[in-house]
Amino acid sequence: MALKICSAAAICLAAHLCNAGQAPEPPRASRQTRAIAPVASIQITRANAETAAGDTAPCAGIRPLAEGDVRRFLEHARPITRRAALHDDFLVGDCYTEARVRFQDGRTASLGIANDAGTALLTPIVEGREQAQGRYFRCTQCAGMLDLPDRLPTN
Numbered sequence: 001m002a003l004k005i006c007s008a009a010a011i012c013l014a015a016h017l018c019n020a021g022q023a024p025e026p027p028r029a030s031r032q033t034r035a036i037a038p039v040a041s042i043q044i045t046r047a048n049a050e051t052a053a054g055d056t057a058p059c060a061g062i063r064p065l066a067e068g069d070v071r072r073f074l075e076h077a078r079p080i081t082r083r084a085a086l087h088d089d090f091l092v093g094d095c096y097t098e099a100r101v102r103f104q105d106g107r108t109a110s111l112g113i114a115n116d117a118g119t120a121l122l123t124p125i126v127e128g129r130e131q132a133q134g135r136y137f138r139c140t141q142c143a144g145m146l147d148l149p150d151r152l153p154t155n
Helices: 002-020 067-078 080-091
Strands: 039-050 078-080 096-103 108-114 119-126 135-138
Touching: 002 078, 039 067, 067 108, 080 135, 108 135
Parallel strands: none
Antiparallel strands: 039 096, 078 135, 096 108, 108 119, 119 135
């Protein structure tokens, strides 16, 4: 019995060491492709991008968010995990914009878009208050969608 336990421990250690030497894969978009509900209206609540700390200087070279940008993001976005969204934001830093989205079924949500990463947090609004839990999305083709042609790379 002791030999089995030692053998199992050795195999686990070897597997861990083999994986530790490999570069980790970046988090991927979840395979689920749930459609986002049809949109009734969009109100831009923060058109000019700023960092999470409220600084606008690092976001120079980004045009204001427009309704068409929000529609494009929602049309192409796919759900991702919170971890994947935070990973992307950490790697590229980010400039955020916001919109309030009212869906055709009557629900309302706040959409905070991270321009450089092409990710967003969609947070339900109930009785005028944002809820604690939201859903993260990525629109691969939307990363940098607000960049002006002469904007310097983020990294």
